[in-house]
Amino acid sequence: EVQLVESGGGLVQPGGSLRLSCAASGFTFSTYSMNWVRQAPGKGLEWLSYISSTSNTKYYADSVKGRLTISRDNAKNSLYLQMISLRAEDTAVYYCARIGTTRQFDYWGQGTLVTVSS
Amino acid sequence: SYVLTQPPSVSVAPGQTARITCGGNNIGSKSVHWYQQKPGQAPVLVVYDDSDRPSGIPERFSGSNSGNTATLTISRVEAGDEADYYCQVWDSSSDHYVFGTGTKVTVL
Numbered sequence: 001e002v003q004l005v006e007s008g009g010g011l012v013q014p015g016g017s018l019r020l021s022c023a024a025s026g027f028t029f030s031t032y033s034m035n036w037v038r039q040a041p042g043k044g045l046e047w048l049s050y051i052s053s054t055s056n057t058k059y060y061a062d063s064v065k066g067r068l069t070i071s072r073d074n075a076k077n078s079l080y081l082q083m084i085s086l087r088a089e090d091t092a093v094y095y096c097a098r099i100g101t102t103r104q105f106d107y108w109g110q111g112t113l114v115t116v117s118s
Numbered sequence: 119s120y121v122l123t124q125p126p127s128v129s130v131a132p133g134q135t136a137r138i139t140c141g142g143n144n145i146g147s148k149s150v151h152w153y154q155q156k157p158g159q160a161p162v163l164v165v166y167d168d169s170d171r172p173s174g175i176p177e178r179f180s181g182s183n184s185g186n187t188a189t190l191t192i193s194r195v196e197a198g199d200e201a202d203y204y205c206q207v208w209d210s211s212s213d214h215y216v217f218g219t220g221t222k223v224t225v226l
Contacts, residue, residue, distance in 0.1 A: 044202075044204065044220040045155075045204050046217065047215040050215065095160060100163075102166060103149065103208040105151070105163060105206065106172065
């Protein structure tokens with residue numbers, strides 16, 4: 001069974017940093033591209049970042065470029081999102097999601113809540 | 119950047135058919151994927167590649183895509199179908215994934 005479990009969320013002050021993790025199991029992690037998606041309270045889904053299976057290719061949404069860094073450790077079956085210079089508008093549930101063969105998000109984690117507030 | 123527009127809400131009686139549209143420039147040339155999200159839960163893929171269903175998704179969920187509009191159709195709507203629905207594409211011109219604005223389906 002495919003499982004994605006996010007962790008690392010919490011309360012952080014504006015301007016602070018946070019590193020999110022996503023632990024993957026139930027599939028061969030090293031052969032799949034992965035993504036981060038977030039959802040602000042009461043809002044829609046917002047794609048944030050993509051990383052290929054080998055980490056050779058990374059994409060970022062314009063709204064977060066320069067403040068977010070995606071990475072992965074295939075030996076640990078883990079995906080990461082480093083976030084810096086956090087703002088109140090970054091408050092959201094952050095999901096990791098696996099990318100399927102035709103660029104669909106075929107499996108999602110349950111999400112981790114990040115709250116940016118003083 | 120590529121924009122996908124959905125109606126904010128759709129209301130439907132039980133047993134009837136709900137149709138959710140997703141508008142985008144020449145979206146018919148792209149593969150469209152649809153997600154269902156219930157309150158407090160992660161999204162679930164219900165239709166991919168315009169009209170295919172992942173295993174475990176009822177046949178009541180179907181999709182189509184042509185021109186500037188993709189459509190998710192839910193036949194014989196049940197109370198359990200009440201949720202938010204999002205369309206999604208890959209925009210190769212910007213190397214970005216794009217989600218639609220989302221549609222809340224209410225079962226009357």
